[in-house]
Amino acid sequence: MERVECIVVGGGLAGLAAAYGLASEGVEVMLLERGDYPGSKNVTGGRLYTSALQEVYPELWEEAPFERPVMRELITLMAEGRQVTLEIAADSFTVPKPQSYTVIRAKLDRWLADKVTEKGGMVVTNILVDTLIKEGDKVIGIRAGEDEIGADVTIIAEGVLGLVSEAAGLRDKPAAASHALGYKEVIELPAGVIEDRWHLNSGEGAAQLFMGSVTMGMMGGGFLYTNKESVALGIVVGMDWMRRRPDDLESWQLLDGLKQLPQIRPLIAGGTVAEYSAHAIAEGGIAKVPKLLGDGYLMTGDAAGLSLNALVTVRGMDFAIASGYYAARAVLEARKTGDFSAASLSCYQTCLDHSFVLQDLRTAQAVPHVMENPRLFDHYPDAVTRLLEQVFTIGPGPTKRLMSTVFRGVRRDFLNVATLKDANQFRKL
Amino acid sequence: MSDGGTGSDGRMSIAAKLGLNVFKLDKEPHIVIDHEICRAVCTKKVCVTVCPADLYELNDEGDVVVNWEGCLECGTCLICCDERALTWHYPRGQFGVQHRMS
Numbered sequence: 001m002e003r004v005e006c007i008v009v010g011g012g013l014a015g016l017a018a019a020y021g022l023a024s025e026g027v028e029v030m031l032l033e034r035g036d037y038p039g040s041k042n043v044t045g046g047r048l049y050t051s052a053l054q055e056v057y058p059e060l061w062e063e064a065p066f067e068r069p070v071m072r073e074l075i076t077l078m079a080e081g082r083q084v085t086l087e088i089a090a091d092s093f094t095v096p097k098p099q100s101y102t103v104i105r106a107k108l109d110r111w112l113a114d115k116v117t118e119k120g121g122m123v124v125t126n127i128l129v130d131t132l133i134k135e136g137d138k139v140i141g142i143r144a145g146e147d148e149i150g151a152d153v154t155i156i157a158e159g160v161l162g163l164v165s166e167a168a169g170l171r172d173k174p175a176a177a178s179h180a181l182g183y184k185e186v187i188e189l190p191a192g193v194i195e196d197r198w199h200l201n202s203g204e205g206a207a208q209l210f211m212g213s214v215t216m217g218m219m220g221g222g223f224l225y226t227n228k229e230s231v232a233l234g235i236v237v238g239m240d241w242m243r244r245r246p247d248d249l250e251s252w253q254l255l256d257g258l259k260q261l262p263q264i265r266p267l268i269a270g271g272t273v274a275e276y277s278a279h280a281i282a283e284g285g286i287a288k289v290p291k292l293l294g295d296g297y298l299m300t301g302d303a304a305g306l307s308l309n310a311l312v313t314v315r316g317m318d319f320a321i322a323s324g325y326y327a328a329r330a331v332l333e334a335r336k337t338g339d340f341s342a343a344s345l346s347c348y349q350t351c352l353d354h355s356f357v358l359q360d361l362r363t364a365q366a367v368p369h370v371m372e373n374p375r376l377f378d379h380y381p382d383a384v385t386r387l388l389e390q391v392f393t394i395g396p397g398p399t400k401r402l403m404s405t406v407f408r409g410v411r412r413d414f415l416n417v418a419t420l421k422d423a424n425q426f427r428k429l
Numbered sequence: 430m431s432d433g434g435t436g437s438d439g440r441m442s443i444a445a446k447l448g449l450n451v452f453k454l455d456k457e458p459h460i461v462i463d464h465e466i467c468r469a470v471c472t473k474k475v476c477v478t479v480c481p482a483d484l485y486e487l488n489d490e491g492d493v494v495v496n497w498e499g500c501l502e503c504g505t506c507l508i509c510c511d512e513r514a515l516t517w518h519y520p521r522g523q524f525g526v527q528h529r530m531s
Contacts, residue, residue, distance in 0.1 A: 034519055036453075040527040041502060106529050126523035144522070161504040163519070174508045181505045183481040185446065186530040230530065243475045243509050250478045251505075252443055260440075276446035277531040278481040278503035 004030045004122075006331055007142055007151040009129045009164060011038035012105075014301025014320035014327075015157030016112040020057065021328025023121030027335065030151075031113075031121060032144060034128040039109030042159075043279035045182065045223050046232060047207055048108075048317045051099040052356045056325045060115065065107045067227040068205025069098030072198060075312060076222075077381040078212035083263050084385045085208075087199075094204070102205045102225040102232075103317070104186075129158070132168040138295035138341075139168070153296055153340040155327050157320075160280045160302035170299065171290035176239040178284030178368065180220055180309070181251055184234025186227070187271035194226050197267055209312060212381025214258050216249065218242065219371050222258050223314075224267070230274060231267075233259070236281060236309075238371075281316070283309045285368040286361040292352065293345045298327040306357055310364050310429075311371070319357045326351040366428035375422055383413035443483040447499040455524040458497045459517070460506070466514035467493050476506045476515070501526055 006022055008015045011033030022029040035041040047070060050061050071094045076085040093099055113123045133141040133148060141150035142164075158164050160179075165171045191202075198206035210222030219238035224231055235254045242251050258264055282288065282305040289305045292298065300306070300323040307316035330348035334340050352358045370376070387409035391402065400408075413419075467474075474493055476485040481503065484496045495506075502525055507517040519525065 034522050035525075036523065036527045040529075041525070043503075043528065043531045046531075104530055106531060128519055128522040161507070174504070176509045176511075179508050181479065181481060181503065183501070183503070184531070227530075232531075239479065239505060239509055242479050243473070245478070248478065250480075250483060252481045252483050256440075273441060273446060273449060275449055275528060275530045276443075276482075276501070277450070277526075277528055278501040278505070280504050280508060 001141065001148045001150045003141075003150040004028050005151065005335075006030070006153050006155065007032065007149060008155045008157055009142060010157040010159055010303070011035070011113060011123060011125070012042050012109060012157060012159055012301060012320060013112070013317050014303070014324040015155065016109060016116055017057070017321040017324025018155045018157060018300060018327045019116045019121045019123070019324075020060075020112065020119060021325055022331060023116050023119035025332055026120070027331065029121045030149065031116065031123045032127045032129050032142070033113075033123065033125045035125060037106075037110050037125055038113040038123065039106040042105040042109055043182070043184075043277045044103060044105050044317060045184065045225055045234065045314060046103050046105070046317070047100050047225055047314075048103045049100045049313075049315055050097075050318065052318050053321060056322050060112070065111045066101035066103055068102050068200075068203060069094050070100045070102060070207045071098070071204045072200065072206040074198075074206060074208035076208060076210045077384050078210055078214050079382040079385040080213055082385045082389050084388050100207075102207070102227050104227060129164055132164055132170075132297070134168060139297040153298070153331050153334065153345070155298050155300060155324075155331070156303050157300045157324065158303045160282050162303050165290075165299065165303060170294065170297070171303070174280065174282065175284070176243055178282065178288050179239050180236050180281045180283050181239055181242065181278065182234060182236045182281050183252070183255065183276070183278035184223070184232045185255065185273050186230050186232050186275040186277075187268050188230045188274050189268070189271045191229050193270070194229070194231065198226055200226070210258065212377060212385070215254060215377055217374060217378040218245070219374075219377060221377075222255075231271070233268060238283070239280075281309065282307045283368060283371070286358070286365050287368070289361065293330075293348050294342045296340050298330060298345060298348050300324050300327050306361070308361055308364055308367070309371070310367055311376075315360075322355055322357050323352060326355065370425055370429055373422060373425065375418065379413070383409070387413065444499075447482060451527040451529065452498065453524050453527060454498055455520050458495075459520045459525070460495050460497045460500065461516040462493055462495060463514045463516070464492050466512050471512045471514060475509045479505050479509045481505065
């Protein structure tokens with residue numbers, strides 16, 4: 001059996017970040033990627049928050065091929081026939097440094113793979129890892145087709161489905177109740193058109209979320225991210241919510257519904273659809289994170305359920321990069337003694353515990369439960385948009401006093417037992 | 430110019446959207462349906478509604494069939510099939526969808 005010091009399963013951001021850290025320190029690391037190139041199988045919404053990555057390879061992010069720094073955040077509440085958009089522009093989103101960027105994974109991951117190669121790491125594409133090889137509880141390598149490769153330690157970065165780690169008994173099968181489907185179209189538009197439509201200075205970007213009737217009452221929403229010369233427009237919907245629907249609605253129809261709305265059409269008019277992609281998203285929070293390490297292996301990124309949908313901020317890629325970084329550090333530490341047992345690798349758990357990754361997941365531990373509240377996706381968008389619609393409406397008959405309209409709407413939709421119960425639940429957010 | 434040809438107005442079929450993607454097709458399917466399980470225990474056929482690429486359909490005999498060639502490899506069908514009627518692997522290395530802009 002061929003041998004290397006470390007195998008990385010999967011060339012997404014977690015695996016690449018791990019391989020980069022190891023290759024930089026001269027570790028013999030082989031990353032196996034099933035696609036034609038790293039990024040070819042990967043899908044984001046997508047936006048990467050870089051604010052928490054200041055200590056994680058700071059030298060990299062200055063030159064990374066990002067699309068646009070996000071300087072405008074838009075939240076659009078939607079109900080049948082009306083929308084309300086809140087647009088937030090804050091200097092702190094971009095000054096002194098942008099806190100987030102829109103990204104295209106085929107570019108970003110490919111670039112990071114080149115960095116790994118520059119540091120002496122091996123990035124091997126077109127190889128699908130079929131299984132882990134175990135000796136008792138210890139992971140000692142991988143099998144890919146006819147090939148077996150042994151390693152002192154295997155970093156599992158295979159992504160959200162976790163097929164290889166599930167088969168090896170290292171994690172559970174992903175459950176519909178804790179996963180959402182995300183899918184999107186990439187629609188090409190000239191840079192100037194994007195900047196005009198989202199009120200951006202040259203090179204700046206916007207992120208827009210849509211909540212309410214866009215998912216027909218189901219947990220989730222729509223999203224739009226501006227790339228340099230395209231926008232990614234898509235839908236996230238809870239898998240269990242789709243499954244429970246009594247009607248024949250098909251998931252892909254939600255995006256077509258969004259695109260056909262008279263309020264959305266002008267945003268993408270004249271654009272050319274260039275790609276259609278989909279991805280599962282782990283939304284189970286800290287409660288669904290599997291054991292992160294064992295004898296001879298570490299789990300990183302989506303494979304370890306490290307993602308967080310906190311309603312208005314959606315994160316996963318920064319967690320992936322940080323977990324890959326800490327996995328590399330743990331391997332470097334263990335390598336000093338040549339002992340890659342769980343005990344020796346346990347600093348990975350400690351590092352993650354003290355990092356934003358597990359701290360933010362713990363802070364947000366109430367989120368998955370709150371997101372189960374269907375009123376978030378029907379009642380509130382409906383009530384807020386109706387109230388504002390009424391405030392701005394002049395009917396044919398006598399108009400009521402402004403405050404009387406407001407109070408009537410507030411009393412009807414917000415001052416009731418259900419809302420008070422919701423408020424109590426939302427306090428935990 | 431109207432958007433009719435380019436589809437940004439939403440009037441684009443799923444097949445046309447998938448037609449924009451780069452797929453490298455293997456000879457063997459990477460998704461296999463156990464029809465006996467489907468017939469015996471599955472009443473909901475959620476695979477038909479959850480797949481974002483609309484790959485699952487019922488044939489004339491009422492069996493679920495999958496047009497795996499257009500698979501986006503998201504795994505939603507696998508996650509949603511409680512009956513475990515799907516044998517679902519990623520396509521072998523060098524096959525399947527190859528994203529350029531996602």
